[in-house]
Amino acid sequence: MKKPSFKIIGITLKPNSTPEFYNLLPNLCAWLLRRKKQVVFREEDKERVHKFFKQKSTEGLEFWNSKNFHNKVDMMFSLGGDGTLIGACRRINTKIPVLGINLGRLGFITEFNKNEYFDLLANIMEGKYETTTKPLFHVSISKKGEEHFSDYFFNDAVLAKNDIARMIYLRAEMGHEHIYNLAGDGIIISSPMGSTAYSMAAGGPIVHPDVKGLVLTPICPHSLIHRPFVVPDTAPIQLKILPPHHSVTLTLDGQVAINVDDQDVVTINGSKVKKITLIKNPERLYFETIRDKFVFSKKD
Amino acid sequence: MKKPSFKIIGITLKPNSTPEFYNLLPNLCAWLLRRKKQVVFREEDKERVHKFFKQKSTEGLEFWNSKNFHNKVDMMFSLGGDGTLIGACRRINTKIPVLGINLGRLGFITEFNKNEYFDLLANIMEGKYETTTKPLFHVSISKKGEEHFSDYFFNDAVLAKNDIARMIYLRAEMGHEHIYNLAGDGIIISSPMGSTAYSMAAGGPIVHPDVKGLVLTPICPHSLIHRPFVVPDTAPIQLKILPPHHSVTLTLDGQVAINVDDQDVVTINGSKVKKITLIKNPERLYFETIRDKFVFSKKD
Amino acid sequence: MKKPSFKIIGITLKPNSTPEFYNLLPNLCAWLLRRKKQVVFREEDKERVHKFFKQKSTEGLEFWNSKNFHNKVDMMFSLGGDGTLIGACRRINTKIPVLGINLGRLGFITEFNKNEYFDLLANIMEGKYETTTKPLFHVSISKKGEEHFSDYFFNDAVLAKNDIARMIYLRAEMGHEHIYNLAGDGIIISSPMGSTAYSMAAGGPIVHPDVKGLVLTPICPHSLIHRPFVVPDTAPIQLKILPPHHSVTLTLDGQVAINVDDQDVVTINGSKVKKITLIKNPERLYFETIRDKFVFSKKD
Amino acid sequence: MKKPSFKIIGITLKPNSTPEFYNLLPNLCAWLLRRKKQVVFREEDKERVHKFFKQKSTEGLEFWNSKNFHNKVDMMFSLGGDGTLIGACRRINTKIPVLGINLGRLGFITEFNKNEYFDLLANIMEGKYETTTKPLFHVSISKKGEEHFSDYFFNDAVLAKNDIARMIYLRAEMGHEHIYNLAGDGIIISSPMGSTAYSMAAGGPIVHPDVKGLVLTPICPHSLIHRPFVVPDTAPIQLKILPPHHSVTLTLDGQVAINVDDQDVVTINGSKVKKITLIKNPERLYFETIRDKFVFSKKD
CATH class of the missing domain: 3.40.50.10330 (Probable inorganic polyphosphate/atp-NAD kinase; domain 1)
Structure with missing residues (x-):
């Protein structure tokens, strides 16, 4: 047409x-x-x-x-x-x-x-x-229920340690269900489009862009039991920093970086998307x- | 209720x-x-x-x-x-x-x-x-366009070599698009429910049951470039045996096994599902x- | 010279x-x-x-x-x-x-x-x-202490299930120390030269030929905790089939295949080598x- | 005694x-x-x-x-x-x-x-x-042939990016032989004792302490072809930063950290060891x- x-x-x-x-x-x-x-x-x-x-x-x-x-x-x-x-x-x-x-x-x-x-x-x-439309996924940071940061990502949101020597401890939830706790360098929440970028480097699967899902890929997890996880993109994913607290950064598409404090909750909301138009x-x-x-x- | x-x-x-x-x-x-x-x-x-x-x-x-x-x-x-x-x-x-x-x-x-x-x-x-309903995915084998086998799987359809010593060569397609050729022990097409079974053993990701997708997990691929692939469960996946031809078996949920010949096409059709009811x-x-x-x- | x-x-x-x-x-x-x-x-x-x-x-x-x-x-x-x-x-x-x-x-x-x-x-x-010399590693099978099979491998000895549908259970020991039990498709014991063959397909590391070691690579282990293991090539490695017993085959370099019974012990002895001469x-x-x-x- | x-x-x-x-x-x-x-x-x-x-x-x-x-x-x-x-x-x-x-x-x-x-x-x-003795491996940094840093590691030497958003490019050599170039978060050179620490988190194999080797484990390599590599611990391993140059840090056992410049050569010399005594x-x-x-x- x-x-x-x-x-x-x-x-x-x-x-x-x-x-x-x-x-x-x-x-x-x-x-x-x-x-x-x-x-x-x-x-x-x-x-x-x-x-x-x-x-x-x-x-x-x-x-x-x-x-x-x-x-x-x-x-x-x-x-x-x-x-x-x-x-x-x-x-x-x-x-x-x-x-x-x-x-x-x-x-x-x-x-x-x-x-x-x-x-x-x-x-x-x-x-x-x-044209085709592609989603930008919403990510926010809140402290004690108050949202103090809000933005979007196309490929991935990465929550990772700043400090070379230390690992960080995270708790990941979907909806209000506990997924797992993670000790390691961090975690990548990747869109299907982003699955061939940093998530793949960290061992994640390739996800076809038509799959309605997000990939949770741990970065160098200090445990043998962690595997990449593909979850529906509709339920909110929440990430919390566990003690002992180290310097942690949230990075969106490798372009926006913001420090995350120990009482912050990072929420990736796959159901709050903005759709961009590509030729x-x-x-x-x-x-x-x-x-x-x-x-x-x-x-x- | x-x-x-x-x-x-x-x-x-x-x-x-x-x-x-x-x-x-x-x-x-x-x-x-x-x-x-x-x-x-x-x-x-x-x-x-x-x-x-x-x-x-x-x-x-x-x-x-x-x-x-x-x-x-x-x-x-x-x-x-x-x-x-x-x-x-x-x-x-x-x-x-x-x-x-x-x-x-x-x-x-x-x-x-x-x-x-x-x-x-x-x-x-x-x-x-x-109750919850879970899909059984349709799988069929056809030769020169004639379907000669038809059944369903819950966890996975596995196309793998019979003979210990040889690897097999496969061509995988989605719709009519070529995904990749694969040399190795075989391939697993897994439902989200089956992702924690054999697919995980072969290195596949865990896929939440609410994700509408199928996982293609190569078994011992003789190449460094193959990764597990999550694709939508709506388009048919077709698997073809490439020469040199060796003895190949299709196994459904580890329960039904059937030999596959070199001109056979195995089709997994995620859109042809039967839904079972679980309490x-x-x-x-x-x-x-x-x-x-x-x-x-x-x-x- | x-x-x-x-x-x-x-x-x-x-x-x-x-x-x-x-x-x-x-x-x-x-x-x-x-x-x-x-x-x-x-x-x-x-x-x-x-x-x-x-x-x-x-x-x-x-x-x-x-x-x-x-x-x-x-x-x-x-x-x-x-x-x-x-x-x-x-x-x-x-x-x-x-x-x-x-x-x-x-x-x-x-x-x-x-x-x-x-x-x-x-x-x-x-x-x-x-010229360079390369080792052939000795492998034997014994039952109740009596050796009834003896041969060599260059690349790898593979102990694996015959039957598509079933996993096998193995106990691996080094010297008399218990390494681990394994449930899955089988295990590969690979020489450094063989590390780029089947072991790599199963997820094993590349091992330089000058390293004096053998690689134990599980094939599709039904557990998240198994990793490839590099051990010295001097201590004997022993593999035992655990119940429930299924049909198991030992394959050497993909060329020699022999059935292994449930009371058989497979011993790979890296200190009993034959050295071949290559130009x-x-x-x-x-x-x-x-x-x-x-x-x-x-x-x- | x-x-x-x-x-x-x-x-x-x-x-x-x-x-x-x-x-x-x-x-x-x-x-x-x-x-x-x-x-x-x-x-x-x-x-x-x-x-x-x-x-x-x-x-x-x-x-x-x-x-x-x-x-x-x-x-x-x-x-x-x-x-x-x-x-x-x-x-x-x-x-x-x-x-x-x-x-x-x-x-x-x-x-x-x-x-x-x-x-x-x-x-x-x-x-x-x-008692048992365990090696500390020597690592040095030199610029244009002049050594300007020298220390030891027990578990691992890690050469990694500082900056969250960027990947680094490395060239790895053993002796004077080119191993590979690597794009990613960095590389871990691990002793057998260190193979169960950070190297394992990055996907490396477990190496028995009696194996005379070092493990090269890439960290989130942006390529599907990189695998962990076990090499003899006798030949020197050299790491060079390739352009475009980003901020890179060498960390020893997660305890000593030093910035590495683009003309620096990091040398890990497995044959220059200090042996410590453990009860x-x-x-x-x-x-x-x-x-x-x-x-x-x-x-x-």
Whole structure:
């Protein structure tokens, strides 16, 4: 089904500049401007964009503040790896579709690679594309019942020790049922999309994105009995720090980090989700991506 | 909510007799007969039942053929381990509720243990109980599109080599998408309930029974890249034997075994389920069972 | 250091013929005969060798019985995979050096691949080569103290169930100390060389060939607490079948299989070794082989 | 064989005070003083010792500086867990035998538990005991060939990321042979004694203390192909940080931590060992300890 075509195009750049930007960026912008699109960057990327364009004209490019940028464009390009895309999705209005072009090492969510996307671009600009929605899971921290932190994750929420030498002790619950206590480096609560990221490194299973579940993967548990656990994504999972208390950090998608105190309760609520919209690469199949990435360690 | 009370009570016995039967069985039957219940065994258990009763009177006990036994009782006791219960569930009319009393080693599905069930029995007989339904997943074998075998599993379908010395080669697909090829001892397709059985032994994750998924767990894969995979239980999974062909067996719940030829396609269809009805133990919590069984290796 | 040059050259062929033999075998024999070597095959390979030579002359080739073949040649080529080489090493006089040319899938012990060995052959024939010795570990089965089976393994001794549906129960001891009891599919006792074969598939660590140890790797243990165990190769390891007894098979290197009864004791004695002599490929490095085989799944 | 009896007895206390000290310490000291032993603590423990004695007399107790304490006693008690014992062993003259009394959670090296040691004490004081020596492995850091750090570890040397969000890249070599490159949280180089500590938590095998080897266990490797590796303890292992460089810390036995820069080379040299002397518990068997600790999670 044909969708309305896009007028205002936002472009998010990965934080670390790569040589690839010098070619790819002027070409992409020229292509879009020729088709009478409005091309918009974040204000904070203005200086870098001018650098990438060197002598080339940047006429027609616009630079907006973060609020407008994440709410008033018609679609957004994310140029970078999965991290860049996830970062953009955390801030963007969930109605705006995002197209990820992979410039990083492993592109799982970033479905287009930098060599193939141009062929598909004309169609996409004209509204011939499919989208998929992916959940951002809600996570909060509360102390004595008062919530004092609230955010979302796409891949994973990691509760882990800060201090190299010490292990931490956790109590995990689902609903009000006690799952287990855990002594070790920490625990990963991963979405299916995140199951091939840090959770897999810690020994977790691969979970297909259509499974409605979350994975609890212990990090270096000091016990032989702990196994990765797949639980429904509807009941809230609660994590509590047990004594003796050490410095513990909650990290969301490896991008947001916050200290957790000993009376804090971390709640992951799979039923409180925000759904972001991604433009699908019609040539990408899920299992093929898995095979490509892990068997041959292919880099796009 | 109160349900209609039971009149006709079937009793299935585990195939291997245990000393426990000599006490438990006469006591249970006497208790039921006093309450004017009709107590029914399978014809094939007649000789054993008499043996267990020794001098005690077996008056009032009935012995029915398998067809009547599995279709015309109001509820059924399964006395044995999870295997006995699963065996009964494969044959019973899915409307008839089953109550499992655990006499085996590890009771996961068999929710009542032999010391605690008596207290709950009076209530249950009067219709004060809760039930839960659990899926039996459909599995079939076809050759050149013709289905020539069809059955169900509760815990797992295992496709594995027969011959000690050789590994087998498999191709796994979901829908019509290629998942991976596998060289090794075989593969386990496990339900969430079966995830704590053979799949766990082969390195699979624990999957909560409320997750709508199936686990693909390779058995001794001759490759470092294979990981357990959790997939939705709605799309059919197809398994094909690749050359060089060796002797391969499909086993369902460790109870039904059938040879698989090189042109056979094994299809597990999570959307074709039969739902059996189990009487719940109100005092059993899922995670508590997991902890009891695996942390302390408690035997009921 | 230069060693005495070889006069009589034995050639062992892998049991399953491959197209590669049609080229490789006539070329190798011609090369050897031109250099006045005596070229010897096993009598049982006579028909196959003639087939591989097609119209070409087989004049000068000799066919000896197994006893002479494995004791009176000066060196031996093994043409095949690791299995072929191991099979030859089980029978050959341990003084005779063996050179493995890999025609199989994964060549770990078979150090030469079929494309590179010719360059090195002239030197080797003239005595310019290095050898390495590798242990064959002794394994025996005894009943009530009487040994009734005795053999050796290179890679691994596997004690495993025959019957798909049942698990077996084992007791493992080292010296007279109880290691653990195990319920599951079986156990692998692996040499360091074998650690990258079946033991690795079952989750075992990679052990460098210079480590004096044996790996005990459980196969699908029905318990969360079992881990692979590396023990010294000097103390005898004893394995006993525990009740309930099921059909159990001992397999050596996937080549020799024997049934084990319930009163049998299987003893692996790392201090009773036979040392075989292999000709080293000077261009092969251990870790490079590991990387090649497992990272890139390279096939020679 | 009877050994010379001890005159001067040192007592090392675990850094965190436990209630157990209030009973155990006055009793132990009184027992020793009655037998005319000289009882010595570290100067820094003076205040705590007086606290533990409450009203009881501390007459006869001596408090020495660290240098004298670790060199001039005849034997030493370590009261605490494995960490306390390892800390003492790092500083003590290797000739002085150490007896570990376990007050901690898991006592692997600390062979005596607080309930059983008193029975054995009379014999030990009279010289009737056996000792065992255990290696401390040498680890050094050098930059451009210049060594700028040097120390020992008993259990493990851990090279790991500091920063929660980032993975690090390492190159591991043995001798001058390249083992592999690793992307992940870090790597553990573990002694056999340490194989049941952090290495096991990260998925490493259990290695018997008589095996002459070191275990390389990757921590959450971002790749499916990495497996724990057991290598001989004679060749030096070298670890190098690869770009992009992140903050990396080397930790020895969880007690000593030092930052590692991007041009630093960390060398673990198994052939440069210091051997410490431990008093053995004649009633402790290795595999029994393993079973006790991991199967039943027994706490002494």
